[in-house]
Amino acid sequence: MNRTLIKGLNSKIGETVKLQGWVHRLRKLGKIAFxxxxxxxxxxxxxxxxREVDIKGLRLESVVEITGTVVKNDENVEILAENIRLISEVKEELPFEINKKDIEVNLDTILNHRVLSLRHQSLNSIFKIQACLTQGFIEFLKVEGxxxxxxxxxxxxxxEGGTELFELKYFEKKAYLAQSxxxxxxxxxxxxxxxxxxTAHVYRAEKHNTNRHLNEYVSLDLEMGFIEDExxxxxLETRLLKSMLHKxxxxxADELNTLEAKLPEIGEEIPSIPLPEAIKxxxxxxxxxxDIDIDPEGEKLIYEHVKKEYGSEFVFLxxxxxxxxxxxTMPADGGLTHSFDLIFRGLEITTGGQRIHNFDMLKKSIESKGLNSEKFSDYLEVFKYGMPPHGGLAIGLERLTAQLIGLGNVREAALFPRDRDRITP
Structure with a gap:
């Protein structure tokens, strides 16, 4: 008999099926157990x-095979078990309870036992949502060519210029992990x-230790040619986010309900404010x-302003x-640039803008940052032979996930987070 998945039981009322999974909860009432x-x-x-099926010694989280008949019980289905076979037993007490609504331990304990924590329905739902967001990103962009x-x-x-790099030895040479x-x-x-x-990991060797930073994260990147400006x-990002949220x-829906997450609404346009105006x-x-930039507190305050004035949970700076x-980055008048950040519920989730497509301008810009343009010769080569006006963006997947769900720490939205202190599991 082949294995039947729980989601397919509604079509098998009255049939005998074989199920396999984990013992999530066990309640004994006399001669009957649920x-x-x-x-x-x-x-x-x-x-x-x-009296007919032995469950002695069966512990929570044991892996079992259950054979039984599918019956209808009001709006739900259940199984009248005829046989239970223990596939894999539990050797030790769990470090926390899996089957409660909330997982009542601190984040370090959760991350120290990350794989076990993902058996909890709420934490498991986070990464199903994250997978759906990524798939939505891919599907939209493929349709867009x-x-x-x-x-x-x-x-x-x-x-990325000033951002610190993870250095590594590459045979006899010095190399780095890619920032972008x-x-x-x-x-x-x-x-x-x-x-x-x-869609891939990027690495930032910044020595921070905050609830909004990771040293390795997933970046959703895109770049497109023949644009007018940023x-x-x-x-494009406005339409992209609408499509991702729709998906x-x-x-x-089940995962969002489990996490009690409320999705934002996006209108025809996301409000846009030049940074100098936002600072004012x-x-x-x-x-x-x-002075010339915005800090995390400023991002939260400008979000509050935009939410009140425009009813939007997003704002482009x-x-x-x-x-x-x-x-x-393409320069604009007054020492500014044709660039933007997207702030979502008080946190920057996207950086993007128009890029320099002129060879001489780009070479000069590289050198103005105190860098040796000869070291970027492979990158610069294509700009000598006709480069269209272009631009792009990068979305931090963990930040987007955390803000959508309402998580207080971006590490919660990282499957196996890497920060200044954590490189295991």
Whole structure:
């Protein structure tokens, strides 16, 4: 007899089936026991006559095989168990309870036992939502004519200017873990693909230890050619996010309900504020003194302002100063740039903008950052032979997931987080 998944039981009323999974809950009432079986497609109650089926020694989280008849019970189905076979026993007490609504231990304990923690329905739901978001990103961009690419994560130079790099020994040479696929995205636009994207890990060796930073995270990157300016990228991201949220609503309703997550609404346009104007708003309205950039508290305050004034949980902040942007960023008037960040519920989840496509301008910009342009010759080569106006963005997947669900720490949205202190499991 082949294994039947719990999600397919409604079509098998009256039939004998074989189920396999974990013992999620077990309650004994005299000669009858109620066993909740869990596997990746759901939960089902199994009714056990203990006079006929032995359950002695069966512990929570044991892996079992149950054979029984599917019956209808009001709006649900359940299994009248005829046989239970222990496949894999539990050797020790669990470090925390899996079958409660909330997992009542601190985050370090959860992450120290990450694989076990994912058996909890709420934590398990986080990464089903994350997978759906990523798939939505891919599906939308393929329809829009983008080609998926896969770029190296071992590189000879950094792509983000001032950001610290993880150095590694590469045989007899010095190399680094990639901060971003930025150079390769641009090169592939110039190679004639015009529109490309990648979903992959990136690495930042910044020595922070906050609830919003990781040293390894998943970046949803895209780059597209033949744009007018950064507004084309912002409009694309608006449609992209709408599509991703629509997919999430349709395909992850159970997971969203489990986490009591409320999805945001996106109108025709996401509000946009130039950074210098945002700084003035923060100064005048909240008494927050800022100079040329915005800090985490400022992101939260400008979100509060936009939510109140425009009813939006998203806001684009545009025209960051050149000194705060990488060397490939297209300059604008007044020392500013054609760049943007997207703030969602008070946290930056996207950085993007228009890139420099002129060879001489790009070479000069690299050198203005105190870098040796000769070290970027492979990157620069394509710009000598005709490069279209282009731009792109990068979305931090863990940050997006955390903000959508309402998690307090981005590590909760990382399957196996890597930060300053954690490199296991």
């Amino acid at each position: 066993l909740i079986l869990r596997e990746h497609s759901g939960l089902v109650q199994c009714v056990v006559n203990t 983008f080609t998926q690419i896969f770029t190296p994560k071992i590189v000879s130079e950094g792509a 696929p930025q150079f390769y995205k641009q090169m592939m636009v110039g190679a004639g693909y015009e529109r490309v994207f990648e 507004k084309d990228i912002m409009m 999430l609503k349709n395909e992850c 708003i923060l100064n005048n309205k909240y008494g927050k003194e800022l 545009t025209h960051y100063p050149m000194e705060k942007r990488p060397m490939y």
